[in-house]
Amino acid sequence: MKAEHKGQRKAHVAEEPPPVGGSWKTLYAVVLLNLAMLVVVFYLFTRAFR
Amino acid sequence: MRALDWVVLFAALAGIVVYGLWKGRRTRDLDDFLVADRRMRWHHVALSIMATQASAITFLSTPGQGFTDGMRFVQFYLGLPVAMVVLSVTAVPVYHRLKVYTAYEYLEGRFDLKTRTLAAGLFMLQRGLSTGVSIYAPSLILSVIMGWDIRIVIFLIGGSVTLYTATGGARAVENTNFQQFLIIMGGMFIAFVTIIRLLPADVSFVEAIHVAGKLGRLNVIDFSFDIHNQYNFWSGLVGGCFLALSYFGTDQSQVQRYLTGESVAQSRLGLLFNGLVKVPMQFFILFLGAMVFAFYQFTQPPVFFNPVEVERARAGASGAQFRALETEYEAAGDEKQRAARAYVGALRAGDEAATEAASQNLKSAQEKANGVRAGAVAILKEGTKAKPDDTNYVFLNFVIHYMPAGVVGLVFAAVFFASMSSSASSLNALASATVVDIQRRLVTRRRGERYHFISSKLATLFWGLFAITFAQYAGQLGSLIEAVNRLGSLFYGTILGIFLLGFYFRRVGGTATFMGALAGELAVLYCFYFTDIAYLWFNVVGALVVVTTALVITSLSGKSETKKPPVGASA
Numbered sequence: 264m265k266a267e268h269k270g271q272r273k274a275h276v277a278e279e280p281p282p283v284g285g286s287w288k289t290l291y292a293v294v295l296l297n298l299a300m301l302v303v304v305f306y307l308f309t310r311a312f313r
Numbered sequence: 314m315r316a317l318d319w320v321v322l323f324a325a326l327a328g329i330v331v332y333g334l335w336k337g338r339r340t341r342d343l344d345d346f347l348v349a350d351r352r353m354r355w356h357h358v359a360l361s362i363m364a365t366q367a368s369a370i371t372f373l374s375t376p377g378q379g380f381t382d383g384m385r386f387v388q389f390y391l392g393l394p395v396a397m398v399v400l401s402v403t404a405v406p407v408y409h410r411l412k413v414y415t416a417y418e419y420l421e422g423r424f425d426l427k428t429r430t431l432a433a434g435l436f437m438l439q440r441g442l443s444t445g446v447s448i449y450a451p452s453l454i455l456s457v458i459m460g461w462d463i464r465i466v467i468f469l470i471g472g473s474v475t476l477y478t479a480t481g482g483a484r485a486v487e488n489t490n491f492q493q494f495l496i497i498m499g500g501m502f503i504a505f506v507t508i509i510r511l512l513p514a515d516v517s518f519v520e521a522i523h524v525a526g527k528l529g530r531l532n533v534i535d536f537s538f539d540i541h542n543q544y545n546f547w548s549g550l551v552g553g554c555f556l557a558l559s560y561f562g563t564d565q566s567q568v569q570r571y572l573t574g575e576s577v578a579q580s581r582l583g584l585l586f587n588g589l590v591k592v593p594m595q596f597f598i599l600f601l602g603a604m605v606f607a608f609y610q611f612t613q614p615p616v617f618f619n620p621v622e623v624e625r626a627r628a629g630a631s632g633a634q635f636r637a638l639e640t641e642y643e644a645a646g647d648e649k650q651r652a653a654r655a656y657v658g659a660l661r662a663g664d665e666a667a668t669e670a671a672s673q674n675l676k677s678a679q680e681k682a683n684g685v686r687a688g689a690v691a692i693l694k695e696g697t698k699a700k701p702d703d704t705n706y707v708f709l710n711f712v713i714h715y716m717p718a719g720v721v722g723l724v725f726a727a728v729f730f731a732s733m734s735s736s737a738s739s740l741n742a743l744a745s746a747t748v749v750d751i752q753r754r755l756v757t758r759r760r761g762e763r764y765h766f767i768s769s770k771l772a773t774l775f776w777g778l779f780a781i782t783f784a785q786y787a788g789q790l791g792s793l794i795e796a797v798n799r800l801g802s803l804f805y806g807t808i809l810g811i812f813l814l815g816f817y818f819r820r821v822g823g824t825a826t827f828m829g830a831l832a833g834e835l836a837v838l839y840c841f842y843f844t845d846i847a848y849l850w851f852n853v854v855g856a857l858v859v860v861t862t863a864l865v866i867t868s869l870s871g872k873s874e875t876k877k878p879p880v881g882a883s884a
Contacts, residue, residue, distance in 0.1 A: 279578045280578070281578060281581075287401070290581075291402070294398055294588040295394065297589055298391065298394040298395070298588075301593065302534065302546070305387070305533040306533075306534045308531065308533055309531060309532060309533045312522055312523060312526025313532075
């Protein structure tokens with residue numbers, strides 16, 4: 264009974280949207296853009312102090 | 314260590330054990346013990362994931378790498394954010410919908426029992442041994458630096474972790490990991506601020522950065538492609554992505570962390586947060602090492618950072634020669650300090666020609682000091698098979714000699730916590746695989762949940778004792794330690810290939826997957842023994858050979874072998 268209840272709760276919340284950003288695609292884009300920005304910053308950092 | 318350091322260290326250790334026991338006191342069933350009743354919020358999931366990945370060696374070795382090799386190691390993590398996105402899209406919904414306790418349960422639904430048992434067995438072999446090593450390695454460094462009895466350090470780390478993990482399971486692990494990671498990063502930040510304050514009064518922070526950069530320690534990004542180069546942009550992005558996919562997607566010690574999330578959303582957020590902050594965090598720890606390097610351009614460093622090795626060399630047959638080299642190294646250090654100050658002066662004056670000339674002098678002084686050090690290291694190598702390497706000792710050696718009272722205890726607590734957090738996750742995962750994938754599935758299927766709940770606690774105790782025992786004898790195993798450390802990179806690609814077939818290629822069945830796994834493993838072993846390809850690429854080779862071989866076999870046989878599409882497999 265407990266497991267069944269938990270299953271229902273999870274089925275319900277599984278589709279919940281992210282708390283910020285509006286959609287998961289936006290959050291994924293933020294993570295990848297953050298990576299791209301870090302690479303650029305690291306490159307400039309390497310050049311500046313070479 | 315001073316009295317305040319002992320107080321900080323023991324208060325932190327006792328506090329975390331009590332906290333773990335308290336948080337795990339309500340663990341009453343199998344669901345609670347293995348996945349914390351699937352009620353964790355994203356921030357607990359995120360920090361637990363990060364604490365699991367960052368072992369004590371991460372916090373000892375990474376600043377050392379920044380010191381000796383510069384910051385290029387950060388590229389190793391460039392593929393991680395990509396992997397976090399891929400896993401959020403694919404693995405997380407599948408594992409949640411199937412409500413699995415272990416990643417390997419999925420393989421039985423998708424392929425067959427033998428594939429599940431094989432994957433769980435490989436995990437237990439690799440993770441069981443590596444947990445022992447992850448306790449042994451920091452214990453060795455702490456015992457060498459502090460002169461402590463290594464057996465006591467091993468027992469302290471292993472015993473306390475086993476105690477709260479066996480008592481509270483995943484709930485205790487998640488909560489202690491969260492607190493431990495905050496203290497680890499707090500300790501590292503305070504250490505960083507202290508290093509900056511320890512720089513000479515007439516040298517600014519930016520000038521110290523320039524000195525480190527001029528001597529090649531700020532080499533963060535290298536876009537040149539070289540398959541033999543361990544750390545460049547391409548190996549980090551591609552090889553690192555495959556490694557992270559395998560580690561976070563198929564290694565139970567990580568999968569279990571996000572299985573505790575209360576929903577797909579909470580687990581995803583945990584992984585994505587890791588994708589956002591992991592690379593900057595590694596940059597920061599490497600930068601810490603680069604700043605220790607900058608500090609030692611204005612202060613005399615020891616010729617070798619492992620004090621036990623230095624004492625052995627001084628007392629050995631070439632002791633007189635070693636001491637002469639130490640004196641010569643001090644003279645070279647004085648010359649280097651003068652060159653560094655001259656460089657800073659030229660930099661401040663804004664004279665480009667003088668700056669260039671001073672930088673050449675600084676590099677020459679550095680090369681001269683390196684030459685003297687190489688002579689000392691050659692003496693250290695006499696009579697030993699292993700190559701002397703003090704990378705892991707640089708940071709703690711610096712800490713005990715230069716950090717103020719209290720901060721030393723905090724940094725030591727951070728090292729203990731790093732070892733404890735990764736070990737706790739491993740013990741929890743090993744208990745899960747042992748009970749869920751082996752015992753309950755193959756031996757005691759008719760037994761009830763209470764029986765398997767107790768079995769999970771006993772399995773945690775067993776793996777804890779196994780890790781402690783293995784750690785006690787690890788020092789006598791010589792090159793086996795290195796082999797254990799490489800074990801993961803030899804299997805991760807193949808295991809990832811199996812899971813990729815499961816997630817993305819519905820037509821491929823168990824036999825084709827099994828044959829693909831064999832081919833993939835042979836390809837990885839060939840690369841390992843007969844080529845000098847950088848190991849990050851092993852993960853790519855293994856995964857691609859598994860997938861390609863299985864697809865070819867499926868095409869040639871002309872029929873799909875799939876038993877049943879598991880729930881959520883199409884996600």
